[in-house]
Amino acid sequence: MSRDLMELRCTATAKQTGKRCKNHPAVGALVCRFHGGAAPQVKAKAVERLVEAEARSMLERLGEPDQLGHPVDELLAVAAECRGWLAVLREMMADLGDLTRTDRNSVEREAAIVALYERALDRTGRLLVDMNRLDLEARQIQIANAEAVALFAIVMEVLENPTLSLSPDQVTTARVLMARELRE
Numbered sequence: 515m516s517r518d519l520m521e522l523r524c525t526a527t528a529k530q531t532g533k534r535c536k537n538h539p540a541v542g543a544l545v546c547r548f549h550g551g552a553a554p555q556v557k558a559k560a561v562e563r564l565v566e567a568e569a570r571s572m573l574e575r576l577g578e579p580d581q582l583g584h585p586v587d588e589l590l591a592v593a594a595e596c597r598g599w600l601a602v603l604r605e606m607m608a609d610l611g612d613l614t615r616t617d618r619n620s621v622e623r624e625a626a627i628v629a630l631y632e633r634a635l636d637r638t639g640r641l642l643v644d645m646n647r648l649d650l651e652a653r654q655i656q657i658a659n660a661e662a663v664a665l666f667a668i669v670m671e672v673l674e675n676p677t678l679s680l681s682p683d684q685v686t687t688a689r690v691l692m693a694r695e696l697r698e
Contacts, residue, residue, distance in 0.1 A: 524549055561619070562626040565606075569630065572602050586650055586657070593645060596638040603631040662696045 526549035540551030542560030
């Protein structure tokens with residue numbers, strides 16, 4: 515369980531004094547049992563928070579993301595992270611086992627895992643559809659071509675520099691070889 519969830523104080527305030535409650539919230543909740551922490555919807559959300567914290571800690575163990583790079587690469591990294599999150603939740607779904615349990619905590623935990631999985635599946639699907647609409651592969655090819663043209667221009671400028679004292683035939687040969695290599 516996340517340490518942050520353990521160290522919180524109840525977020526409610528007392529009606530008489532207007533001061534913040536000093537009680538600890540129910541496990542995974544934001545309020546204590548006196549301020550609604552025993553309500554079914556609060557308990558369900560608390561279980562969802564605990565499951566999400568557990569899944570996020572599992573995701574952190576997969577490794578730290580690389581430093582920021584090109585926006586297209588970053589978008590692909592986000593998609594990979596979404597797929598990683600989905601894989602973690604899929605693993606948690608596989609561990610559910612028998613769905614005939616009757617104890618309330620197990621049922622709420624299972625429901626929270628299923629809800630997180632369904633939400634992650636939906637969001638990952640939407641992200642992949644949106645990325646497909648952006649036609650990222652074609653844009654990456656355009657970027658690579660623009661970089662190749664710029665590199666070609668730089669190399670040609672160096673080759674045509676009079677201090678190198680290359681003959682026109684040598685420059686032409688170098689130009690043909692570079693053009694062939696860049697096309698490949």
